[in-house]
Amino acid sequence: MATAKRTLRTCKKGHKYYKSTDCPTCPTCEKEKKPSDGFLSRLSSPARSALLHYLDIDTVEKLSMYTEKEILKLHGMGKASMPILRKALEEKGLRFKEEDEAAKR
Template identity: 65%
Template sequence: MATEKQKKTCKNGHTFYKSSDCPTCPTCEKLKEPASGFLASLSNPARNALLHHGIDTIHKLSEFTEKEILKIHGIGKASLPAFRKSLEEQGLTFKKSEG
């Protein structure tokens, strides 16, 4: 049985329909997306996971090993090629694993 979508309005006045209790406004989420930079090439979950951990620049990303980044909830192996490409474009790499 399909759940009926309910009309909602966010604090910014955007109207949207949701079939769940999720309060996230799709319009506000779209406006938060960066237009350029390495964060723009990521999915919302990956971008939000990095931002939650204070990783908002490619230089900050380069301070972590791949293994450390993969431990962050919301980051999967599928994100690594995009990370590597963005790092390479800036002449950077992930921090080397010790050992």
């Protein structure tokens, strides 16, 4: 199996990094954007970006408006993130929307 060729890139801020895909995301810039606290700080960069950019979810209250299935459909969100999200909701006395509630929307 052939490995993808990694190319050296430079982001707008001048950080140099290697990528084997056409993804333009700079790993250094992503680390700088990571929140220092809150439930988003516990997630991987792709999962955090999925919540923020696709659904504008930046609070657990907004997260509770969606079903687990809806969240898992987001590009960048994986099953490993779900326990983190469930725990964040539980800490605030919230939970994911139930499937039957979502069908009523």
